[in-house]
Amino acid sequence: MRLVSDSSKCSGCKVCQTLCALVHFDENNPKKGALKIEGKFPVPGVYEVTVCNQCGECAAVCPVDAITLHGTTWILDRDTCIGCMACVTACPIGVMMVHPDEEAPIKCDDCGDCVRYCPREAILDADGEVKRMGR
Amino acid sequence: MNGYAGHILRVNLTKRTHTISPLPEDLARDYLGGRGFVAKLMWDEIPQGADPLGPDNKIIAAPGPLTGVFLPGSGKLEFGAKSPASGGYGDSNIGGHISPEIKYAGFDALIIEGVATEPVMLVIEDHNIEIRPASEYWGKGALESEAMLKNDLGEDFQIATIGPAGENLVYFACISHDFGRQAGRTGVGAVMGSKKLKAIAVKGTKSVPLADTKATIEVGKKMFEACFEKPGFEEWTPQGTAGVTDWVNEVGAFPTRNFKSGYFPKHQFINGEQIVTQIKVTDKACYSCPIPCGKYSHAKTPKYDVHVEGPEYETIALIGGNTEIDNIKDCAYANYICDELGLDSISAGNVIGFAMECYEKGVIKGEDIDGRTLNFGSVDDFVWLANDIAYRKGVGNVLAEGVKTASEKFGEDTARFAIQVKGVEWSGYEARYAPAMMLSYITCDVGAHHNRSWAITYDVASGRDVMEGKAQRTIELQHIRPLFDMLCLCRLQWVELGFELDWYPQIFKAVTGREFSFEELLGFSERIWNLTRCYSLREIEGFGRSFDYPPARFMEEPITDGPTEGKFMPRESIDYLLDDYYKLRGWDNNGIPSQAQLSKMKLEFAEPVIAPLRK
Structure with missing residues (x-):
């Protein structure tokens, strides 16, 4: 499983963010989704969707080793995390997400639900193991 | 209350004050949200005879109980105000992202009253509310001012603006949002302009409470999967x-x-x-x-x-x-x-x-x-x-x-x-040879708008010379489509994909915990249809049947060319449709709801206003 995005297909619906937060926090709150969508309007009029590429830069700067490698995925242990947010600054693509009600940042764990439910197939598994539902 | 953010924000632009109050449980229980809240709050709060462009009119903006939740098409917002175009009931809905944002900020309705002396904007950041000067944006285009505000406030604000037409009180000025979405109809933009309110900017971080999170995920996922499987998903x-x-x-x-x-x-x-x-x-x-x-x-x-x-x-x-x-x-x-x-x-x-x-x-x-x-x-x-x-x-x-x-x-x-x-003004369907579509337009509660009942395909399928049954179908559609506006969902999944209506009671139960059949949900919609009729009866002198006719062109002039050349709909046909329609609705021959009908709709509070209007 390697998440990649194709921004040219994104329509900005935020289904990915809403489902991500629901699955990981049991909350209907897209602001807790572990990926980023930016609208570039009025010009040029496109969306940019950014997903975690599991580069591990976050883990490299974590002072308490709260982010550890499981297979190919870096997982954040929210109980170990001290909320210093060093990883947020270190993330080269800005997808260590922050929410005012959460002490720890929010990190993608490669669950694949965004791939399964992105209506536009703008988020994909480069390994082809996970596909949009119905494909 | 599950499905609801739990609060109403009231802003008074004259006094430059605001209050946040709990959402009344009976309002949610009996009127669901969106258009239901708009209709009831307009009835209760806007004084009879208010000038649509004066300080007594109010702008109400209401998401619904399913807005912002994980299901297909949950991003609609209902704006309402007494209409400068009709002088009666007015509402208009808008897509984009501002409706969920209002929910995430913690509100099920915004009520904006009074008039500012100088241009202002309303900035909502969760429960932090500010009325800020907006002179630098006044006079700018709707798109231009949205871009300026995104730049000034932050990309993560959702913003609704008006353009010069709204500022100058044009009766068909719209409210704009998301660089291309509009609450277009009934002049809601002019009402915003009359209040010198250039923009509403919202940012919220809260969660929508769910009755059953697991069921919401399950049903929501199934709904998306069902959409993906429809042929129209790829083709339309x-x-x-x-x-x-x-x-x-x-x-x-x-x-x-x-x-x-x-x-x-x-x-x-x-x-x-x-x-x-x-x-x-x-x-x-x-x-x-x-x-x-x-x-x-x-x-x-x-x-x-x-x-x-x-x-x-x-x-x-x-x-x-x-x-x-x-x-x-x-x-x-x-x-x-x-x-x-x-x-x-x-x-x-x-x-x-x-x-x-x-x-x-x-x-x-x-x-x-x-x-x-x-x-x-x-x-x-x-x-x-x-x-x-x-x-x-x-x-x-x-x-x-x-x-x-x-x-x-x-x-x-x-x-x-x-x-x-x-x-x-009449929208995009010529209806001289489409009786149900004609009836849909002339009986639409906000004027000649298609969205309450889009019956043209029914006319084509059922026979365009057939008059029988057209009133019945129009009424059914006038309950189904506005129900989407109460829940503040988009109807296009149903209209364009043939998405089954049975999904909605399931997700409604998962989100709110309330169990209804789809037919029972339509009952709420019928109540609102009667209430909006009562609102216009209350506000417009002489309102009734005579307001339900198309222009003479449609009754007397044949279509000049094309597949429907020569067709027109004589007044007798319009009368047949209206007679059938009023009878089925429980309204009298002048289009006024009977006492029994108001009672059946649990709108007894309207009876004292309506009774003197019956002959």
Whole structure:
């Protein structure tokens, strides 16, 4: 499983963010989704969707080793995390997400639900193991 | 209360104060949300006889219990205010992302009252509320001011604005959001302008409480999967609503040359295919929508270079067919002009088509318009007049109050071809040979708008000469479609994909914990339909049957060419439809709900107002 995005297909619906937060926090709150969508309007009029590429830069700067490698995925242990947010600054693509009600940042764990439910197939598994539902 | 953010925000622009109060449980219980909240709050709060553009009118903006939740199409917001166009009930809904944002900020309704002395904007950041000066944005276009505010406040704010048309109190000014979404109809933008409210900016971080999170995930996922499986998911989406353009011409229902005809010979140059091949940049969705109908476009010629969302079908019909602008780039350009000025492109196309016919007939003369021309087919003429309407200059100042008022001022039998009902301009379906669609337009609670009942396909399927059963179907649709506006969901999954209605009670139960059949949910919708009728009865002197007729053109003039050439709908046919409709609704022959009907709808509180109106 390697998440990649194709921004040219994104329509900005935020289904990915809403489902991500629901699955990981049991909350209907897209602001807790572990990926980023930016609208570039009025010009040029496109969306940019950014997903975690599991580069591990976050883990490299974590002072308490709260982010550890499981297979190919870096997982954040929210109980170990001290909320210093060093990883947020270190993330080269800005997808260590922050929410005012959460002490720890929010990190993608490669669950694949965004791939399964992105209506536009703008988020994909480069390994082809996970596909949009119905494909 | 699950499904609800739990609070109402009330802002008084005169006093520059605000209050946050708990959402009343009985309001949620009996009126669900969205359009239901709008109708009830308008009835309760706007004083009888209020000037639509005065300090007593209020703007109500309400999401619904399913807004912002994980299910297909949960991004709609209902705006409501007493309409300057009709003088009666007015509402208009908008997509994009601002409705979920209002929920995430913690509100199920915004009530905006009073009038500011200087231009202001309302900034909502969770429960931090500010009324800020907005003079630097006043006078700017709707799109331009949204871009400025995104820059000044932050990209993560969702912003609704008005353009110059709203500031100048044009009766068909819209509220704009998300660079191309509009609450277009009934003049809600003018009400915002009358309050000197340039913008509403919202950012929220809270969660929507769910009765059953596990069930919401399960049902929501199944709903998306069901959408993915529909053939229309792949086939309909690329062109969006514009995809229907050819079909509407095939059935002779495409507004052309100020509704003289139902067929535009050049329709293939302004259809959905032209959007895809010539101008589309991005498929643009509202919140949580799997079938993005927004076609964000770039139209460039030596004369202009514009980015615009659309044109969608209604704009193609009213700007393309009705003013005979015969290529997609010019339609997109005219669409952009309307969006930036903050004009509803439906009414703008209708009003300018009317003005073009007035010019053709010599009612508007060259000397009335500084020697300029006003010819069908001219995008330049469209654009100068749209500007003059928005800034209320010259003849534009007369047209700024819509075709009904303009025809009263012009006289000379122009009311015959002022294509409106209740003061609101007719939208994109010529209905002289479509009885259910005709009835849908003339009985629509906000004026000649298609969205309460889109019955043209039913007319074609059931027989266009058949009159029996048309009232029944119109009523069914008038309950189904406005139910979406109460829940604040988009109806296009159902309309365009054939998405099953049975899904909605399931997700409603998962989110709110309340169990209803779809039929029972429709009961809420019927109550609101009766309440909005009562509202207009209360506010408009003499309101009733006489307000439910189309213009004389539709009853007396045959369609000039195309598949429906020669067709018109005589007054006797309209009377048949209305008689059947009122009877089925439990309304008297003048279109006034009976006491028994009000009681059945649990609207007894309206009886003292309505009783004296019955004869």
